[in-house]
Amino acid sequence: MNTFAEKELASLKQRGQLRDLYVLPETGGQITVDGRTVINFSSNDYLDLARDRRLKDAAIRTVEELGCGATAARLMTGHLKLHEQLESDLAQMMGTEATLVFGSGFLTNLGVLTALAKAGDEVYADKLNHASLIDGTRLSKAHSMRYLHKDLNHLESLLKKSKTKGKRIIVSDSVFSMDGDIAPLAGLSELAQRYDALLVIDEAHAIGVMGENGGGACRIKGREIKPDVVIGTLSKSLGGYGGYAACSASIRKFLINNARSFIYSTGLPPVCVGSGREAVFVLKSNPNLGKTLLDRAERFRDLLAGAGLNVPEFESQIIPILVGGNDEAVHFSQLLWDRGLLIKAIRPPTVPVGTSRVRLSITLALSDEVLSKSADMIAQTAKKAGIIS
Ligand SMILES: Cc1ncc(COP(=O)(O)O)c(C=O)c1O
Structure with a gap:
């Protein structure tokens, strides 16, 4: 059988x-x-926060107040005040206008990439990108091209041949999950501007560790760049579970209306929202x-x-x-x-x-x-x- x-x-x-x-x-x-x-x-x-007393207490308090589940998708009845508070805390940490929280980092990448990249668009992805970025691109109907790991010359040679009348989207991890090396963020940002491409950077392994307020490698002093969307996760340095996209208010609204892993999935459980908020607070108080x-x-x-x-x-x-x-x-x-x-x-x-x-x-x-x-x-x-x- x-x-x-x-x-x-x-x-x-x-x-x-x-x-x-x-x-x-x-x-x-x-x-x-x-x-x-x-x-x-x-x-x-x-950051050894998963078992931290402050996060545990915040999680317990939230469960006592609000129960175990968000009970519905955010666009239905699963959108709590606490979600908005977490999103505002995260936006401050990331230095962006807004953030949108998803069920996990993986779901964030699926949602963001399928929402941004449509048929006729082109996605340019580093060869060693995380599986969730690869799958997000595969699920979209866009034409996908993979450039050699961190190779800006190869990326530019592909961008030069671009034929699309639609969007170009450059996608990369910041800190690569299996190698620990860092993408050439300034070069990616420059190419994105030169070739009129959107830039999406996954900071899953840099959040909490690098940059101002632990906001990631794109926020390292003197080397700041401003991608169109930064992906973060609550599941690694922040000691809990969940994911988010950090972006402008209009891209947040666009994602709320287009990211299927956001629309068709139950809101992040209060326990994760509670521990996530506390983790952001701990980071801010311990820079x-x-x-x-x-x-x-x-x-x-x-x-x-x-x-x-x-x-x-x-x-x-x-x-x-x-x-x-x-x-x-x-x-x-x-x-x-x-x-x-x-x-x-x-x-x-x-x-x-x-x-x-x-x-x-x-x-x-x-x-x-x-x-x-x-x-x-x-x-x-x-x-x-x-x-x-
Ligand atoms: C680069 C990267 N992006 C996204 C994810 C997914 O994050 P999460 O564990 O919150 O689903 C991971 C997790 O392994 C990752 O390494």
Whole structure:
């Protein structure tokens, strides 16, 4: 009956791409699993806010006041005053006129791209964009072109050949989720202006970490750019769940009327709105959280590089160690786990074939001392796995 599934699973296994769920008893930087402490390098809770007392209290208060669900789509009866308050807090953080909150970052990307990009339009996307940006473009009826990773010359060569009478839309992550490098934001902005294109930047991994008020890489002092739409998420640095588009008031109104993942989905539950508002408040009151994290991540990256591991130049709190083969990456991750380090292997289709890796995300839950000990253990394990000599 299910032979199609079994066949596909066998094929994935044979290619070293079979994935499985692993149950953890809790979240956090250091987790107790079967009586031993495991250090978690695979969480996107960069600012260690998911378990923060202030966020928990705000979430509990909101549930007590408003219940568990928004009960309907925002355009029906699921639009609460609290949603508007969160959107206004987020707009202040992002330095935009408005924001619109969606059910998740993934849903935001689907909604924004299908609303903006129509038949006859052209989307120019970085080759390493996140899956939700790729899927948003695929779902739209626009013609999609992918330029080489961060390659402004390639992007411009494609823009020069543009034939559309419709819209051109350039789409990129700011901090790339699996490589931790940063898009050439100023160059993208300049090309968008020169070729009359809209610019959409996904800041999922930069929110809370970079830029003024933690508003993302587009808000880094002296390097500010103003994309037409910035995508953010409440699900990573902000410790909760949900997504948003930061934009002008008119684009917000346009999205309310055109973004299907907004129109046809229940409003974000009050609990997420409550914790999201508190997270924005915590960021505003503690403007150095992002810098503390990045400084720590840079010191850690230097320890790994010093030990001979194949890590890229420092750019963000996401640090991949390139391994190459699928089985080798999984084996390395397993050996690290055996030593009490939770560092997930990342394989195709999430990353290009031949670039399997383990991906480390540094969070404020990990002290310099923990990071330094971990760097030693990672280097020893890499030697054992034959990844370094
Ligand atoms: C770049 C990027 N955009 C969007 C998302 C989706 O965000 P969410 O987890 O809120 O759905 C992710 C999550 O992995 C991401 O890495």
